[in-house]
Amino acid sequence: MYLTAKIEIRRMAILIALLFVIPIAALGDQRCLTAEETQRIIASFAPQDQRPEDKKLRKELIEMRDERSKLNEKITSNMDKNKELIPVSYQLAEKQLLRVCQILKERGLPTKATVQVDGFDAFTFVIANNKAFALQRELLPILTEAAKKGLIQYPLIASLVDNIRVGSGFPQVFGTQATIKENVIYIFPLLNEEKVDDWRREYQLPPLAVQIRRLENQYMLPVLKSQRKASTQSALAKPGDQKTEAAILGLAIDENEAIKVETKLVNLNVRILTRDAKVPAGLNLSKNDFQILEDGVDQEIGFFTTTEESFDLVLVLDFSGSTREKRGLIKKAAQRFVEFARPSDRIAVVAFATEIKLVSALTTDKGALSQRIEDIDLEGGSPIWDSLKFTYDNILKKESIGRRSAVVLMTDGLDNSRDITFADAMEIVRHGDSTIFSVYLNTNAGGYGSGWLDRLAKRSQESMSMLAEESGGQLYKAKGINDLNGIYEQVVNDLGKVFSIGFEPKNEKRDGGWRDLSVKIKTQPNLIAKTRRGYYAN
Structure with a gap:
């Protein structure tokens, strides 16, 4: 079944994203296909492939996939010992993709009729599980046309486009790419959360929520959406790459459509705790005691108040x-x-x-x-x-506006x-x-x-x-009622004591990207300041 195969593809994609974080030199500025070769291959597509079975090619494709899989398994079996093999796997993947380009030139597009199902799965594996983004981008027109002819499934195209965009420093369109960090699965940043399910539906993918739940159940780890930061494009990205992808996909994609302009002022409500997570008594802190960092950059505090207020x-x-x-x-x-x-x-x-x-x-x-x-x-x-x-x-957005x-x-x-x-x-x-x-x-x-x-x-x-933690709050554990002794009064007193701090970010861009925040008590290192961990610069 295709869903089973898709789960296997996603498992490998997450593994690759986790492992291959060491940049290496590319094999060179090699091209995959010229425009003329691309058009010739597309023109050769036929609804019913009459070519004979190519057992030699099937064997070669399966051997390529197995060689990569064995190398990846060796790396993951002992990351510390086999770390030097990561660049080797990277280079092998690009070498295999160049061989696929050669196969396309010489024999046309492999199909399930010519290399059987396992050979075709190996062919798509070599293309999809790769970081040679420039070569992948050259294959996109062929693969997209093949999908229109029913020769390749649309989800492969979606996964390939996302892989290219993520590797080039752009947010992904379909949400197919993820990575694992500190026992949390992170979906790489999305171009537009409001439209992602519409785009997924056009490319025969289930809603993103379905994919997230599958990942949660498969790995038994929390799954989060990575915050979209300001664009940090790879050196591999070229002007016009995104427009080319949009034209190939046939989707109305506006790279800036999620950007809005609102107020510049950032307000923070800050809780103060001791190192053992207690609310300190007799606090007498002023504006000069606090330091605010946005993406690691010190910010100038514009206003500061301390009030006892209801919540x-x-x-x-x-x-x-x-x-x-x-x-x-x-x-x-x-x-x-x-x-x-x-x-x-x-x-x-x-x-x-x-x-x-x-x-x-x-x-x-x-x-x-x-x-x-x-x-x-x-x-x-x-x-x-x-x-x-x-x-x-029904409560916070309607009845609690302006209140703690x-x-x-x-x-x-x-x-x-x-x-x-x-x-x-x-x-x-x-x-x-x-x-x-x-x-x-x-x-x-x-x-x-x-x-x-x-x-x-x-x-x-x-x-x-x-x-x-994300909201500046706290986790408590309870087996019995006695486990919560003291928590009620602590939470109530904590919420009533408000340190309200505001600043205008030195980074004036309102690009919709996520900004990391941290607040420190620079004069009393024994105290911890807790507030929300960031905001979207809309």
């Missing part, structure tokens, strides 16, 4: 089947957060199982809140990320959302300024082993931790 807190509670044994803990913990809130603090409650339910809108009525929490009675699935989106769409806000997400992290992925949830958090406090309910009594369920539980906790 909005949304409790998002997991009542799915997997937390059945923790229902008492969830209700008691939620009621304790209500108890410790100050009179002017507003709290809302969202509960989810199969249904996502707004238990209470933002209110200061503690008695009503406590009773509504006690009355929650839900059963079923666990749409965690759908529930987080519901919270932002936070979310306490209380769950075991075992998600089965229908609409969005963890990667989508992370983008929602990145585009907002609410702080996430994740309370991980440990329902895995045996601890982490090597089994599938253990890996799933570990991935769930890591996902919750990443959301909290």
